Amino acid sequence: MFSLVRFVTFLPCALVIVGCQGQAKPTSTATFTPFEVATVARVIDGDTVELENGERVRYLGIDTPETVHPEKPVQCYGSEASERNKALVEGKVVSLLRDGPDRDAYGRLLRYVFVDGTFVNGDLVWGGYAYARSYGDNPSLYQTLLQLERAARETKRGLWQTCQP
Numbered sequence: 001m002f003s004l005v006r007f008v009t010f011l012p013c014a015l016v017i018v019g020c021q022g023q024a025k026p027t028s029t030a031t032f033t034p035f036e037v038a039t040v041a042r043v044i045d046g047d048t049v050e051l052e053n054g055e056r057v058r059y060l061g062i063d064t065p066e067t068v069h070p071e072k073p074v075q076c077y078g079s080e081a082s083e084r085n086k087a088l089v090e091g092k093v094v095s096l097l098r099d100g101p102d103r104d105a106y107g108r109l110l111r112y113v114f115v116d117g118t119f120v121n122g123d124l125v126w127g128g129y130a131y132a133r134s135y136g137d138n139p140s141l142y143q144t145l146l147q148l149e150r151a152a153r154e155t156k157r158g159l160w161q162t163c164q165p
Contacts, residue, residue, distance in 0.1 A: 035095040035114070043090045044068060046081025046129060048108065058108040059121045060099060061145045063133040065159065076163035081129040088123060089115050099139045112141060125149050128158020 038051045046064025049057050065075035067082050096111040104110055113120040121141075124130035125148040132145035153160045 035097055036111075037093060037095055039093050040089045040091065043082060043086045046078060046085050046124065049085070049089060049113075056106075056108040057096060057111050057113065058104050058106075059124070059130075060110045060112050061132060061134065061139045061142050062121050062125055062130040064124065064130040065163075077129065077159035080158065081124065084124060084127060084129045085120070088118065088120050089113065092116070094120070099141065100137045112139075121145065122148055126152055126157075128152040128156075128160050 038053065038055075038057075040049045041052045042050050044050060044056065045067045047059040047062055051057060064081035064085075065078035066072045067074050067078040092115050095114040096109070097114070098109075098111055101110055121130075122145060125132055125145050132142065132149040134142050152158060
């Protein structure tokens, strides 16, 4: 599991809620909280969930093998990715972090997802359930996700062991 505690050291200083040592504190009395909090009603597949409010969230910076695409068959390790995602987030309160565009072409929210101290996007890549992917944007945590993918590939975790490239 990719722990948020280990991950926080990668976060840009401005995103850390507790503040950054050596950085000037904002003079405004407004509280800055970059995270949205929501409950996951159901997992759609390995990289998409539906929230209790009906919004769909597409995980930012990753791509998992397809399981529900109307024009594609179930891909290698897609079912395992969906099951891992369910184990991580289904029915749980998650924190969502926006980084770049708010929505994709299908109207889904684009977010990094955190639950119970775990960076979900990172966990899926680290475990070999997902690929690091950037679709023209440059999310701030993409390089971190690429490093996690490299580690999963080199140690042949998940799809890197089971699936043909």
